[in-house]
Amino acid sequence: VEEGGRVVAVEVMLVTGTIRDCITDPERMEEIIDLIQEGREQYGSQTFDQHLMDLVKSGIVEFELAKAAANSPSDFDLKWNLIGGSEAATAPESEVGGFTL
Numbered sequence: 001v002e003e004g005g006r007v008v009a010v011e012v013m014l015v016t017g018t019i020r021d022c023i024t025d026p027e028r029m030e031e032i033i034d035l036i037q038e039g040r041e042q043y044g045s046q047t048f049d050q051h052l053m054d055l056v057k058s059g060i061v062e063f064e065l066a067k068a069a070a071n072s073p074s075d076f077d078l079k080w081n082l083i084g085g086s087e088a089a090t091a092p093e094s095e096v097g098g099f100t101l
Contacts, residue, residue: 007060009069011048014039049076056080 013019013036022028022035039045046054049070055061063080070076 007055009048009051009055009061009066010046011036011051012044012046014043014045016043047071049079052076053079053083 013032015023016035016039019032019035022031033047036045037047037050040050049072052061052066052070053076056063056066067073067076067080
């Protein structure tokens with residue numbers, strides 16, 4: 001991506017039986033984001049913030065820009081620090097849903 005360019009960050013949700021149940025039960029709607037996050041390895045789903053984190057780790061997006069766009073900037077900052085902050089940016093590219101970022 002050219003400096004000053006744009007890159008897409010997406011949330012991906014596969015409708016599993018559990019997700020379907022949460023959608024139809026208003027009392028369980030809050031569970032959906034956790035299910036998306038937890039289903040990353042098994043289903044290839046990802047939250048918007050997970051994808052932002054991948055973009056930062058791969059060096060495509062600067063941390064501060066991703067943090068500002070995150071659903072919860074404070075949670076994003078906490079997760080960044082828990083995975084090692086700038087050291088995580090040198091980690092190998094992650095594979096998401098069969099695609100390499």
